[in-house]
Amino acid sequence: MKKTMRTQIKESIPLIVTVVIIAAILSFCLISRQHKLYDSSKPNIFEIPGTAYSYFATGTKWYDYYFMVQNFPQNNSEVQSMIEDFINDNKGLLETAFQHAGDIVSCHFMFPSEEFPVYFEENKNYFIMDDYVDHYIQTNEKVEVMFERWSFDGIYIFKR
Numbered sequence: 001m002k003k004t005m006r007t008q009i010k011e012s013i014p015l016i017v018t019v020v021i022i023a024a025i026l027s028f029c030l031i032s033r034q035h036k037l038y039d040s041s042k043p044n045i046f047e048i049p050g051t052a053y054s055y056f057a058t059g060t061k062w063y064d065y066y067f068m069v070q071n072f073p074q075n076n077s078e079v080q081s082m083i084e085d086f087i088n089d090n091k092g093l094l095e096t097a098f099q100h101a102g103d104i105v106s107c108h109f110m111f112p113s114e115e116f117p118v119y120f121e122e123n124k125n126y127f128i129m130d131d132y133v134d135h136y137i138q139t140n141e142k143v144e145v146m147f148e149r150w151s152f153d154g155i156y157i158f159k160r
Contacts, residue, residue, distance in 0.1 A: 036117035038070050045069050045086045054101040063101030065093065066108045068118055072142055076158050079143060083109060098150050105147045110140045
């Protein structure tokens, strides 16, 4: 039996609605994921608020800074060049740390992920300087740069 045009349209409406709903859900998920990994209102490298701290270990006074890097270059030499430029532009951070801490300043450069989103600073308790920080260092740290006693030549330790 031949179907009329009206019957064909009626039968295809549920399919069209399903496709539109699936497309909307996928679009929402992609936009949400991108929002967690990149914030255009922030510079590529920025200090993670409230995470800088000092401590004593093995008779040495350490000062740690944590930075979020939204986009890392592809190879380690480009990463090092980018970080050197950032350090040169922000020597005041290191100078302050050496004045208050003393011996070693360690800068941790982290990358955003679903679990560690770029906008987490809206909730100041998201990144707490305690045992949980070890998890984020293991999963989200790309490079650590250590500076010793007023030296601005850092030792680069690439994590992955």
